[in-house]
Amino acid sequence: MYAQMVKSEGMKSxxxxxxxxxxxxxxxxxGEKIEPKEWMPEGYRKTLIRQIGQHAHSEIVGQLPEGNWxxxxxxxxxxxxxxxxxxxxxxxGLYLYSAAExxxxxxxxxxxxxxxxxxxxxxIFNYPTLNWADIGAVGWLVDGAAIMNQVxxxxxxxxxxxxxxxxxxxxxxxxxxxxxxxxMKMAAGTPEQKEMAQDALNxxxxxxxxxxxxxxxxxxxSAQSMAWKIKINTNDELRQKFVDQTVPQAHYLGLxxxxxxxxxxxxxxxxxxxxxxxxxxxxxxxxxxxxxTERLEARVTAWEDGAWFRDGLMAHAKKADARRAAxxxxxx
Amino acid sequence: MGSAVNQAAFFEWLCxxxxxxxxxxxxxxxxxxxxPVLEEDIALANQALDLIGQTQFWLGxxxxxxxxxxxxxxxxxxxxxxxxxxxxxxxxPNGDFGNTLMRQFLFDAWHIELLRAxxxxxxxxVAEIAAKAxxxxxxxxxxxxxxxxxxxxxxxxxxARMQKALDTLYPYTGELFMADASDExxxxxxxxxxPASLKAAWDATVSQVLAESTLTHPxxxxxxxxxxxxxxxxxxxxxxxxxQFLQRAYPGATW
Numbered sequence: 001m002y003a004q005m006v007k008s009e010g011m012k013s014x015x016x017x018x019x020x021x022x023x024x025x026x027x028x029x030x031g032e033k034i035e036p037k038e039w040m041p042e043g044y045r046k047t048l049i050r051q052i053g054q055h056a057h058s059e060i061v062g063q064l065p066e067g068n069w070x071x072x073x074x075x076x077x078x079x080x081x082x083x084x085x086x087x088x089x090x091x092x093g094l095y096l097y098s099a100a101e102x103x104x105x106x107x108x109x110x111x112x113x114x115x116x117x118x119x120x121x122x123x124i125f126n127y128p129t130l131n132w133a134d135i136g137a138v139g140w141l142v143d144g145a146a147i148m149n150q151v152x153x154x155x156x157x158x159x160x161x162x163x164x165x166x167x168x169x170x171x172x173x174x175x176x177x178x179x180x181x182x183x184m185k186m187a188a189g190t191p192e193q194k195e196m197a198q199d200a201l202n203x204x205x206x207x208x209x210x211x212x213x214x215x216x217x218x219x220x221x222s223a224q225s226m227a228w229k230i231k232i233n234t235n236d237e238l239r240q241k242f243v244d245q246t247v248p249q250a251h252y253l254g255l256x257x258x259x260x261x262x263x264x265x266x267x268x269x270x271x272x273x274x275x276x277x278x279x280x281x282x283x284x285x286x287x288x289x290x291x292x293t294e295r296l297e298a299r300v301t302a303w304e305d306g307a308w309f310r311d312g313l314m315a316h317a318k319k320a321d322a323r324r325a326a327x328x329x330x331x332x
Numbered sequence: 333m334g335s336a337v338n339q340a341a342f343f344e345w346l347c348x349x350x351x352x353x354x355x356x357x358x359x360x361x362x363x364x365x366x367x368p369v370l371e372e373d374i375a376l377a378n379q380a381l382d383l384i385g386q387t388q389f390w391l392g393x394x395x396x397x398x399x400x401x402x403x404x405x406x407x408x409x410x411x412x413x414x415x416x417x418x419x420x421x422x423x424x425p426n427g428d429f430g431n432t433l434m435r436q437f438l439f440d441a442w443h444i445e446l447l448r449a450x451x452x453x454x455x456x457x458v459a460e461i462a463a464k465a466x467x468x469x470x471x472x473x474x475x476x477x478x479x480x481x482x483x484x485x486x487x488x489x490x491x492a493r494m495q496k497a498l499d500t501l502y503p504y505t506g507e508l509f510m511a512d513a514s515d516e517x518x519x520x521x522x523x524x525x526x527p528a529s530l531k532a533a534w535d536a537t538v539s540q541v542l543a544e545s546t547l548t549h550p551x552x553x554x555x556x557x558x559x560x561x562x563x564x565x566x567x568x569x570x571x572x573x574x575x576q577f578l579q580r581a582y583p584g585a586t587w
Contacts, residue, residue: 060365060370060373063364063365063373064365067364067365067366070361070364070380071358071361071362071574071575072574072575072577072578073578074409074578074579074585074587075405075409075587076354076384076387076388076391076404076405076408077388077405078587079361079384080381080384080385080388083361083364083377083380083381083384084377084381086364086365086377087373087374087377087378087381090365090370090373090374090377091374093370094370094371094374097370107370132578132587182587185586185587186587189585189586189587190582190584190585192582192585193582193585298365298366301366302365302366302367302368303368305368305428305429306367306368306369306372306429307368308430308487308489308490308493309368309369309372309429309430309483309490310368310369311486311487311489311490312482312483312486312487312489312490312491313479313482313483313486314486315486315487315490316481316482316483316485316486317482319485
């Protein structure tokens with residue numbers, strides 16, 4: 001889940017809706033897809049721009065913690081797989097910016113908002129990747145948590161977003177498997193490798209749980225988004241599902257989930273687990289995570305250092321157009 | 333005829349191609365997440381991926397030819413700088429994006445000619461790897477040549493940056509066409525073309541692209557050499573320190 005705490009509009013009761021809004025809600029309730037040129041409430045459009053934009057930003061900022069290990073990947077095959085994976089993430093960013101553009105906002109506008117700190121990306125990418133097992137943990141836990149959210153979003157009401165999710169989910173499940181594959185090698189490796197694997201799980205467990213956003217009781221933006229099918233499940237539902245899926249995988253690896261409160265609950269048929277430290281989550285969201293400054297700085301620097309490149313290409317395109325126009329005139 | 337050739341010379345020659353791909357792939361991958369526009373992040377990751385894939389083939393064959401039970405990974409991760417055989421050009425630092433693109437273009441224009449010739453190699457394994465790689469490299473060249481043209485004939489600043497990159501890197505291109513006894517042995521066995529035989533086609537591509545880009549051809553300049561014999565710049569040591577870190581710090585571990 002790469003969208004957290006996306007601001008939505010207040011939930012409207014049916015009595016307060018205009019006839020257009022009622023008709024729109026009925027389309028969504030019937031499971032119809034909303035397409036770009038069709039009428040939509042302004043709040044729906046704005047919420048989607050925030051959510052898809054945040055998701056796109058997360059994909060491109062997400063290149064950085066994984067890119068951090070490309071030059072140090074331990075084998076040629078691991079290096080090739082990691083390159084392919086990070087390339088996929090950039091590709092996801094591209095689909096998502098394109099989906100956002102169908103709502104009337106340009107990629108440059110979204111990037112400006114990111115660079116100015118006005119739009120967020122997922123809190124998870126503000127954590128560092130400190131050892132090679134972190135690359136495994138990112139695939140296993142971070143992509144695992146993302147899939148948990150994105151699989152239902154394939155059924156989201158907005159057509160372009162839904163179709164982007166269908167493509168993205170296919171690649172993400174491959175990413176998760178490669179992450180788990182790294183963890184299996186590390187957990188079955190030398191004592192030092194096992195230690196790296198456990199260390200990675202210790203550091204990424206709670207940040208991964210935070211990816212689903214605050215508890216439902218504190219999540220103020222959910223109701224309207226769920227009515228619009230921009231959000232399909234609640235934060236707590238998804239978090240529980242993630243824990244239930246992940247705990248047995250950790251046990252299979254012979255690793256310990258860093259939660260003393262973790263206990264199987266026969267009655268609910270799921271694991272009881274401890275809440276993450278939400279004060280840490282809000283600190284990271286506010287810009288005080290371990291890597292917030294570096295991550296944003298890296299993106300801003302890439303953009304600013306690349307200005308001459310983009311300007312050069314634009315200037316060439318204009319010259320080429322002018323030359324073509326002149327050639328046409330001469331021919332006439 | 334692989335069996336007729338001196339295996340040590342063949343091994344040396346395979347390391348030269350494989351190391352070029354590995355070190356250039358490493359340099360290109362350093363851009364991941366930092367390039368000027370999202371499409372470039374995607375393109376560069378893809379290109380690095382192609383080069384690392386080609387490395388696996390070339391160094392895999394090198395290890396097989398050497399016959400000492402080493403693997404491609406062992407060649408990549410457990411040789412020190414003096415055993416690396418890449419040209420100096422590919423270990424040049426990335427510099428700005430223009431420098432990276434110019435390095436890529438000068439290399440691609442050579443790489444494509446080499447691979448086209450290798451498709452006709454007397455060694456079936458070499459011909460097979462070349463046939464696969466040539467498709468990837470044709471795309472690399474199309475892309476790098478196109479960007480050199482557009483940036484050369486772009487703004488004043490983009491032109492100045494591309495010209496500076498060209499002037500800086502051109503003195504590292506001569507090494508691509510030099511030959512020693514190992515080259516002569518593989519040429520004699522029909523495995524590979526003589527390095528100098530690729531020069532005319534390379535010159536033609538470079539001249540044509542530079543003309544279209546409005547950049548000034550540096551002409552005859554001093555040419556640096558040494559990488560192909562294992563005498564590198566200071567940069568390679570740092571590349572290897574980074575690349576080989578895990579294999580060196582945890583010997584014998586599997587990943």
